[in-house]
Amino acid sequence: MVKVKVEFLGGLDQTFNGIKNLKLEIDGEEPKLIELINKLSNEYISNEKDFEMFIQEGTIRPGILVLINDTDWELEDKEDYILDDGDLISFTSTLHGG
Amino acid sequence: MVKVKVEFLGGLDQTFNGIKNLKLEIDGEEPKLIELINKLSNEYISNEKDFEMFIQEGTIRPGILVLINDTDWELEDKEDYILDDGDLISFTSTLHGG
């Protein structure tokens, strides 16, 4: 079991009932980031139409950036990143206002 | 031995030869913050007149705030705080420009 912190930025908290910060436990010896994403989308989105704001075509929707300990997940293993105790996983919407 | 991080903010890096961030090892089982302060003033200030910018009347000079893991040292034990591995100790000058 691994304990991680999750934060939703750029207004993405609205998709998760206004929750901005979360501490979560993920089962298993070496759980991957995809398991956290599945847990978030299955257990923390109460509104069915909000699901599309987080997941599209089986992955994080375009316009959401994922950061592992303040680093773009593209520099890590994306969905296959192996979670470690104390990791901070940030999800942020890309903003478009000016 | 305890490993800590030190940062100098608000222009205080100038007193320490322009160093903004530092990783330091302090000897002993349960070293106190005062030992870090002594080490900094004895080993990291090369200019004698800079000493007064850090220490006055035997303690941190008025106008410098000390933060232990982003918390005012007044909420901890000040000089007697027992350093822990990974602690971040910040020293910041109070600014006066407007």
Add this chain to the structure above:
Amino acid sequence: MELTNEEYSRYGRQMQVPEFGSLNSQINLKNSKILVIGCGGLGSSALLYLASSGIGKIGLLDHDKVEISNLHRQIIHDSNSIGLYKTESAFKRLKLINPNLTIIKHSIMLDNLNSIEIFNNYDLILDCTDNPITKYLISDTCIVTNKPLVSASSVKTDGQLIILNYQNGPCYRCIHPKPTKPENIATCSDDGVIGPCVGLVGVLMSIESIKILTNYYNLNNNPYKPIMLMYSGYNDNNGQSIKSFKMRGKQSDCICNKLTKEIIKSTNYLQFCGSINYNILN
């Protein structure tokens, strides 16, 4: 009090933001009276945004006149302002920005004999000054007149902000019981400042002021806790940062617990802070 149709159009976009608090908050702003002390680098951006936001009445306090060396950072003024009182120059710009706003000019130097009477006319004080003498005086006066205080400073590329005398939090003396010696102080005139860096700190002040005036910090669901915001504008290749430090509360042994009007009026603030003669409120 209600809003006019013009005000609904003007402030609609901010009333839409859930954190702002809708119509009630806009009316709170309209009913608010704030005093901005120092119409320089911090005051410029703080004033432009506070005036635009729909605050009812703003007092401008500064005894200085606009100089050309101010203009790289003091964006409320312009080349035609040179030689005018900063209060006069700011007044002109703010009236154009928002004609709904009532503006009071205090083109005088703040001192321990006039501060109490002035502060009594306002709900919130912004300290945009640049020297410790005035910072102690402003904090002390906020204590005896019971006004919350948004206090900030900026030099070179960095800045600091703290909310004082608010919801039983600390005063300036609680944080700084002993003044910094004059020879240990960096100022904008001696050490310079990047215009938008001090400007950014002024913007931070305007946002914290709006939060206070709209009761964003409230005992029910978001109580204020003492923090200091630390801004760094030139973080090598990490860009810029704002960190939030958790600060001490009101100190039981601080002078603020027994401060009176009489004590303020008989205190020699210049002597208390040391003998170098600052150019106050620059």
Add this chain to the structure above:
Amino acid sequence: MELTNEEYSRYGRQMQVPEFGSLNSQINLKNSKILVIGCGGLGSSALLYLASSGIGKIGLLDHDKVEISNLHRQIIHDSNSIGLYKTESAFKRLKLINPNLTIIKHSIMLDNLNSIEIFNNYDLILDCTDNPITKYLISDTCIVTNKPLVSASSVKTDGQLIILNYQNGPCYRCIHPKPTKPENIATCSDDGVIGPCVGLVGVLMSIESIKILTNYYNLNNNPYKPIMLMYSGYNDNNGQSIKSFKMRGKQSDCICNKLTKEIIKSTNYLQFCGSINYNILN
């Protein structure tokens, strides 16, 4: 090129700051030509500080006119600006702020047929627009004209900033290979924005622009690395924050590696981003 006495007085305080880089940096600013696309909430504060800082030439691009609902956040304009082109209103204010500045007005809508020719006249581009169609077009045009880009956005209480196409770093498409669907996008008109929050992000843009133009990021002692600055203005009782995220570099499979002028001119950006018709450059 040298500075006049007036310029020494005007910019002295920023030339004193070691991180700025003294006279050389001031001359670099004087020689610089920047294009600011969008004279709204981000553009207002970015422009006021960049004009004050001594940049030689600024291009203003916006096809919109000032409306009263803009004024709570677009502090470069004022009540007399309502109905004027934003470029015209900004021009007037900036000329008063700094008469040394050369200003070019582009009161047109940016599109894939005019963008390349316009960008060719400038050294640095600031994307202060509010919709993905324009953001992709601006990034693509920066690729083929080889211009660094400071790109930012802000909605409600938050904002983001990223430097693109700089020192072999990423482009907008490297970060966002697929556009966000129109129905998943929040905008200032729909969701509102706190005036000083978007203003603060504009100030961040001005500071990063000054760093680029003065070679603060340089291969010798402070190489640029791709980061995104994330600003949050309403952090419950933790005040405000700016975090720095380490971002991916230029992606080898990104379209930017083979973009040409011809491809830009034949791309249907509206179709690429989806079918909702945005009010571009608001």
